[in-house]
Amino acid sequence: xxxxxxxxxxxxxxxxxxxxxxxxxxxxxxxxxxxxxxxxxxxxxxxxxxxxxxxxxxxxxxxxxxxxxxxxxxxxxxxxxxxxxxxxxxxxxxxxxxxxxxxxxxxxxxxxxxxxxxxxxxxxxxxxxxxxxxxxxxxxxxxxxxxxxxxxxxxxxxxxxxxxxxxxxxxxxxxxxxxxxxxxxxxxxxxxxxxxxxxxxxxxxxxxxxxxxxxxxxxxxxxxxxxxxxxxxxxxxxxxxxxxxxxxxxxxxxxxxxxxxxxxxxxxxxxxxxxxxxxxxxxxxxxxxxxxxxxxxxxxxxxxxxxxxxxxxxxxxxxxxxxxxxxxxxxxxxxxxxxxxxxxxxxxxxxxxxxxxxxxxxxxxxxxxxxxxxxxxxxxxxxxxxxxxxx
Amino acid sequence: xxxxxxxxxxxxxxxxxxxxxxxxxxxxxxxxxxxxxxxxxxxxxxxxxxxxxxxxxxxxxxxxxxxxxxxxxxxxxxxxxxxxxxxxxxxxxxxxxxxxxxxxxxxxxxxxxxxxxxxxxxxxxxxxxxxxxxxxxxxxxxxxxxxxxxxxxxxxxxxxxxxxxxxxxxxxxxxxxxxxxxxxxxxxxxxxxxxxxxxxxxxxxxxxxxxxxxxxxxxxxxxxxxxxxxxxxxxxxxxxxxxxxxxxxxxxxxxxxxxxxxxxxxxxxxxxxxxxxxxxxxxxxxxxxxxxxxxxxxxxxxxxxxxxxxxxxxxxxxxxxxxxxxxxxxxxxxxxxxxxxxxx
Numbered sequence: 217x218x219x220x221x222x223x224x225x226x227x228x229x230x231x232x233x234x235x236x237x238x239x240x241x242x243x244x245x246x247x248x249x250x251x252x253x254x255x256x257x258x259x260x261x262x263x264x265x266x267x268x269x270x271x272x273x274x275x276x277x278x279x280x281x282x283x284x285x286x287x288x289x290x291x292x293x294x295x296x297x298x299x300x301x302x303x304x305x306x307x308x309x310x311x312x313x314x315x316x317x318x319x320x321x322x323x324x325x326x327x328x329x330x331x332x333x334x335x336x337x338x339x340x341x342x343x344x345x346x347x348x349x350x351x352x353x354x355x356x357x358x359x360x361x362x363x364x365x366x367x368x369x370x371x372x373x374x375x376x377x378x379x380x381x382x383x384x385x386x387x388x389x390x391x392x393x394x395x396x397x398x399x400x401x402x403x404x405x406x407x408x409x410x411x412x413x414x415x416x417x418x419x420x421x422x423x424x425x426x427x428x429x430x431x432x433x434x435x436x437x438x439x440x441x442x443x444x445x446x447x448x449x450x451x452x453x454x455x456x457x458x459x460x461x462x463x464x465x466x467x468x469x470x471x472x473x474x475x476x477x478x479x480x481x482x483x484x485x486x487x488x489x490x491x492x493x494x495x496x497x498x499x500x501x502x503x504x505x506x507x508x509x510x511x512x513x514x515x516x517x518x519x520x521x522x523x524x525x526x527x528x529x530x531x532x533x534x535x536x537x538x539x540x541x542x543x544x545x546x547x548x549x550x551x552x553x554x555x556x557x558x559x560x561x562x563x564x565x566x567x568x569x570x571x572x573x574x575x576x577x578x579x580x581x582x583x584x585x586x587x588x589x590x591x592x593x594x595x596x597x598x599x600x601x602x603x604x605x606x607x
Numbered sequence: 608x609x610x611x612x613x614x615x616x617x618x619x620x621x622x623x624x625x626x627x628x629x630x631x632x633x634x635x636x637x638x639x640x641x642x643x644x645x646x647x648x649x650x651x652x653x654x655x656x657x658x659x660x661x662x663x664x665x666x667x668x669x670x671x672x673x674x675x676x677x678x679x680x681x682x683x684x685x686x687x688x689x690x691x692x693x694x695x696x697x698x699x700x701x702x703x704x705x706x707x708x709x710x711x712x713x714x715x716x717x718x719x720x721x722x723x724x725x726x727x728x729x730x731x732x733x734x735x736x737x738x739x740x741x742x743x744x745x746x747x748x749x750x751x752x753x754x755x756x757x758x759x760x761x762x763x764x765x766x767x768x769x770x771x772x773x774x775x776x777x778x779x780x781x782x783x784x785x786x787x788x789x790x791x792x793x794x795x796x797x798x799x800x801x802x803x804x805x806x807x808x809x810x811x812x813x814x815x816x817x818x819x820x821x822x823x824x825x826x827x828x829x830x831x832x833x834x835x836x837x838x839x840x841x842x843x844x845x846x847x848x849x850x851x852x853x854x855x856x857x858x859x860x861x862x863x864x865x866x867x868x869x870x871x872x873x874x875x876x877x878x879x880x881x882x883x884x885x886x887x888x889x890x891x892x893x894x895x896x897x898x899x900x901x902x903x904x905x906x907x908x909x910x911x912x913x914x915x916x917x918x919x920x921x922x923x924x925x926x927x928x929x930x931x932x933x934x935x936x937x938x939x940x941x942x943x944x945x946x947x948x949x950x951x
Contacts, residue, residue: 479944494942500934507937598845604825
């Protein structure tokens, strides 16, 4: 059991803080237009990669740092604490990259991993479909075997950053017989192929980071199959679990920066002439949000510790996922309630002039849906942790 | 950075579990715990907060009727001088009638005279007071509050039974009329340390009791049949039990994390314990209520053990401050550090 950083971890923290002091990244000052924003995020990831802060624990032969996984977690926590923006290639780094490393062959890893790390090639994921959300195994996008290539047709949705992506990891049905999740394969689709069409979807925040993806007889070479034929479900489940298990700590740090911001808002604003923070009700509401955020850290430490010490990311990552959504939603709703009517109009000079809390609150509703809904996580716990009878 | 138990901690956890499975409800239990080393707290070789929490969790899971929280907390607070307590069980006399856990002692005073110190006053909710040889009493003294250890069976000490919510943790009102000090009094730092570890051990016991209720509820849900199927196959109950699991598991994480901050002497230890106590206080009762819902009507009968666990959980929830108490304290702290920067 160890909470305090080791000497080498402290050195790494200081080194990153030095780097961040020079860079002064600020997620709030990114350009608003999406294409400019993407370019800024790409450049930011590139500079961090140059400095050794991206793919720190990935194998050196594919451009990674070859360090223990704990170092990347420390780096991600420092970046989050500094208010740094996310990396442009978040899907490549958190979802498809780990899949390629685990299930890809050497040729695929050599081809795809280095440009993921440097943000030279952005990745997106084509998993969900309009009629296959939580019930992902019933997906209908088909990949027909035509000898030396596949031909894919179908429709995907929630394709984050699809409009900027060079590659998409697509789950498609390659055969119909047997259990439906066994007939799914993972294919690497070149987004420049003929037959690929994207339609951005505007979210409730007003941004359009997601797309619908239409695939119409898209030709995919055989060598773009990831893992074996029919391995798609296994790959998807592995990577979603991985994402849940390791993303929690940096996310937790980000929530702590939001909490600090919420406390500042409450200290700066007055209601009927009294500082909002002097109201005992406001204090308790903030304390309860702080408790949710801190307990997320406690629980993530316990589950990530098992992973860092060589264990697999187990079904307990589902409990971390549930706590993560709960903490984010409680915090965002608390600020909404504290700001009262002022959140609706963001008056000049007001705490939420830039709409940060508008967006934070609205997007917090997604936290219990993406990466497997709250209900799916409960099913995983009921089956795999508690061993309850199947429905 | 991890919260994995060491091999020694794992061994301790399993050994105390074995001991309790055998002796939790026998007259030998206290002696066996002492022999086991459960009171060898602090110092180089003694138990740390993590080990004490492992023991407290197991005691909660077995509803052991022993004054471990008080006996261990006072030793942890005193540090190595606690050797003069020997093997004595100790009950904590902190709370006064009509006062909160945060209030300084008002009705109980330490007076020093030519014959040494003596404590007089009134305390309430003193767990196991009639069954222990020593009481640790928080009393007002000229230079701030003092933690005074007195002999419980002295003529100057009267224990009157109170209606106890958990009969396995009997409560007493205690009247002290010039009770002589058995050891040198300790100061405000020790009282703070005692309240910190006491809150954490109370939380650890509650986690143990809640964990046991959850385990039993899952077992019951897998066997009980209605509508021709096991009730644990209904999604309504599967999701309820999954939520209870998250509460129970994260409660234990929070207790372990706070214990590690105490053992590593991190500056944030007291605050982290406050967070754990606030969280576990709500979570453990949520688990108890949810488990009783799974058991259904049978859990409302006297013979079913559910209410015994619920009673222990409620008592531990309130000891050293309930959720609202710690939330208010944390909220005040957040407000006090949020000094607005000069508007630029």
